[in-house]
Amino acid sequence: MLKFIYSTMILAAGMLMSCCTALQAQDSAVIKSARYKDSLLNIDLLRAEREVYYQLSLNKQSYEINHDAGNVAYNMGYPINVELSNQGVRFICAENRVFEVRFITLMDNKFKLFNTNSNIQGGMSVTEYKLKLGSTIISVKNERQLMLKSIANSFIKVQKLLNDLIFGMNVFEQTVATYKASPVRPAMIEEQRKYIIQAESHAKLYQYDKAIELLYKAAALHPVAYPNIYLNLAILLAETNRLHSAIYNMKKYLMLSPPPADEQFAKSRISEWEIILNN
Amino acid sequence: MFKIRLIILLLLMANSQVAFCQSAIGQLENITGQKINRYNTSNSSGYNMNSMITGMIAQSLISSMFSSGNKGYVPVREATSQQTYLITGISGEKQRVEMALRVEKYKRLMKAYKFLKDSSSLQYANYKPKDLNRIDSAWMTFQKKMINDRLNHENLWCKQYYRDLVKKDSGLSTINDYIPHKKSKELEPGDVILIGPTNDSYFSAKQAELDAWANNNNANVTHTVTCVKVVNGKRMFLDNQATEGPRLISEDEFYKRYGERETSVASLRQNPWGVAQPLNKEEGDQLWNKAKEMAQKNRDNTSPIPLATNYGLYGNDNMVCSETSWQLMNATGRYQIPFSKSMPLVTGIDFSPASFYSNQQYFLITPLQMSR
Numbered sequence A: 001m002l003k004f005i006y007s008t009m010i011l012a013a014g015m016l017m018s019c020c021t022a023l024q025a026q027d028s029a030v031i032k033s034a035r036y037k038d039s040l041l042n043i044d045l046l047r048a049e050r051e052v053y054y055q056l057s058l059n060k061q062s063y064e065i066n067h068d069a070g071n072v073a074y075n076m077g078y079p080i081n082v083e084l085s086n087q088g089v090r091f092i093c094a095e096n097r098v099f100e101v102r103f104i105t106l107m108d109n110k111f112k113l114f115n116t117n118s119n120i121q122g123g124m125s126v127t128e129y130k131l132k133l134g135s136t137i138i139s140v141k142n143e144r145q146l147m148l149k150s151i152a153n154s155f156i157k158v159q160k161l162l163n164d165l166i167f168g169m170n171v172f173e174q175t176v177a178t179y180k181a182s183p184v185r186p187a188m189i190e191e192q193r194k195y196i197i198q199a200e201s202h203a204k205l206y207q208y209d210k211a212i213e214l215l216y217k218a219a220a221l222h223p224v225a226y227p228n229i230y231l232n233l234a235i236l237l238a239e240t241n242r243l244h245s246a247i248y249n250m251k252k253y254l255m256l257s258p259p260p261a262d263e264q265f266a267k268s269r270i271s272e273w274e275i276i277l278n279n
Numbered sequence B: 001m002f003k004i005r006l007i008i009l010l011l012l013m014a015n016s017q018v019a020f021c022q023s024a025i026g027q028l029e030n031i032t033g034q035k036i037n038r039y040n041t042s043n044s045s046g047y048n049m050n051s052m053i054t055g056m057i058a059q060s061l062i063s064s065m066f067s068s069g070n071k072g073y074v075p076v077r078e079a080t081s082q083q084t085y086l087i088t089g090i091s092g093e094k095q096r097v098e099m100a101l102r103v104e105k106y107k108r109l110m111k112a113y114k115f116l117k118d119s120s121s122l123q124y125a126n127y128k129p130k131d132l133n134r135i136d137s138a139w140m141t142f143q144k145k146m147i148n149d150r151l152n153h154e155n156l157w158c159k160q161y162y163r164d165l166v167k168k169d170s171g172l173s174t175i176n177d178y179i180p181h182k183k184s185k186e187l188e189p190g191d192v193i194l195i196g197p198t199n200d201s202y203f204s205a206k207q208a209e210l211d212a213w214a215n216n217n218n219a220n221v222t223h224t225v226t227c228v229k230v231v232n233g234k235r236m237f238l239d240n241q242a243t244e245g246p247r248l249i250s251e252d253e254f255y256k257r258y259g260e261r262e263t264s265v266a267s268l269r270q271n272p273w274g275v276a277q278p279l280n281k282e283e284g285d286q287l288w289n290k291a292k293e294m295a296q297k298n299r300d301n302t303s304p305i306p307l308a309t310n311y312g313l314y315g316n317d318n319m320v321c322s323e324t325s326w327q328l329m330n331a332t333g334r335y336q337i338p339f340s341k342s343m344p345l346v347t348g349i350d351f352s353p354a355s356f357y358s359n360q361q362y363f364l365i366t367p368l369q370m371s372r
Helices: A002-058 A142-166 A169-181 A190-204 A208-221 A227-237 A243-255 A261-278 B001-023 B026-030 B049-067 B082-112 B136-149 B158-165 B202-213 B249-262 B283-299 B318-323 B329-333 B342-347
Strands: A064-069 A072-075 A081-084 A088-093 A095-100 A113-117 A126-133 A136-141 B192-195 B225-231 B234-241 B247-250 B274-279 B312-314 B362-369
Touching: A002 A088, A002 A142, A002 A169, A072 B192, A095 B362, A126 A142, A136 A142, A142 A243, A169 A243, A169 B274, A190 A227, A190 B082, A227 A243, A227 A261, A227 B082, A243 A261, A243 B001, B136 B274, B158 B274, B158 B283, B192 B234, B247 B249
Parallel strands: none
Antiparallel strands: A064 A072, A064 A136, A081 A088, A088 A095, A113 A126, A126 A136, B192 B225, B192 B274, B225 B234, B234 B247, B274 B362, B312 B362
């Protein structure tokens, strides 16, 4: 008898467990697929980083490193060695001077080549093409322009993959899908509301950076409770010249199906910012 | 005989005709007995000192002959610093464009920003951002130059005021009774016009209060405009509004901008308009000592002074620190800047009209009688 009761209990517990896991599986499947996509992105990112490294390493005798110190740029000559670290690329120049370009700092970098003309003896002039990576500038002579363009493209690839990962677009996409499928709209929690109001006040007082920080905090508490966070973030980021981040946030806002007028506004802003980035 | 007389007469007439036909410089050459070199002197090897002196005398005589009569005891001088004038103009224009762009961008941003429905506690439209309120350095340089130029000349107004003080010492009871009113027609380049808050704006009144508190005086001033030039009897003013930057405005525009503040004033005693005339150290000390002496006499003899105004003498003297509670000292407006460094922390205002003047500077502050 006891044996029967024991076996029934085990069976019931097993059934209960399987029921629970079946319920969780629906959610976890969504997250798993997002995580899987992210892991694929990570692999792509590693590949792209290596590509950047190979390009820089193979052509190290073709470009010079300049260090931008505000109003003046110092020429550090050709790099002796190039290293790939976890966070970025390191250029080792003469006298053991090291200049590191961290990928994370290139989130909003505009990879646009610019040229400078300098006069030399005999009335000749030399054109140099330059690529700015934060405070480090890679410069090449006129004939190496295509090589620099190729390096810039590799960096753009890294930047895109990195931004996809940082802004968690895959996870957000899945969260939005769940949010849309659910009949109950999530309510804004008090702390989130506090951050939003504080951000508004800072924005009114021209303190955009502080407002952005607070809005990010609010978004982290509940990503879909107040969709306007992303619109506000995008506007403020664009105002502070961080157009890539602005575009990502605007895309998030669009995912949350805003009213038609706002949708139109968001789309036109994105096109505007893309034009600025590509020119 | 008759023929000889006629010839002499004709000769004399010819000589006098030469004198009549001469230019003003020629006549002056005759008067001074010196030859004035009217040609380009760059080819000559050196300068003729006599010619230079005579030329200067001649020039001053001509200018005095053809200039408008300086009636009244306050001479009106034109601003001499043309270069600074231009630089300030250009800088002001740039600043104005930048500020206009910033404000426009800000407005656009605020229009696009999605606010929570019940959180509109702070009115952004009334807010003056700190950096927009910043005083342009070119404007400051220009102001200082104007004041320095002014200090090179004796302030006749101050001299007259001192004489009045000495003369009427025994008769009148308060310092305020002696303070003359400067008319708008008597404004000179370098005079700083102190403008009070508008009556209808709460913000303006609060700003004036904070300003006065932070500067430890009871000056009810929110804005300053400087008279920079007199052209054909019309004054030009340098204005520096938060959203515009430094800008030269005509007398008409001046009245248009600030006229309503004037009309809202009930009586002259409460008139918020004042004019600060720069004084050099000697003038300032002389006047200050006399005012203090009189105030001392008043304190000894009479009850507390009934009317305390913000007009009188401004300047800096450590001795006054212990006497700030004394009503009359406040009445004369003896100036100190004890909180100027902590001001931004308290009020968010970097630089206010009340803290415009440097510590060493003396000003004679008198009421301004405006008349169009």
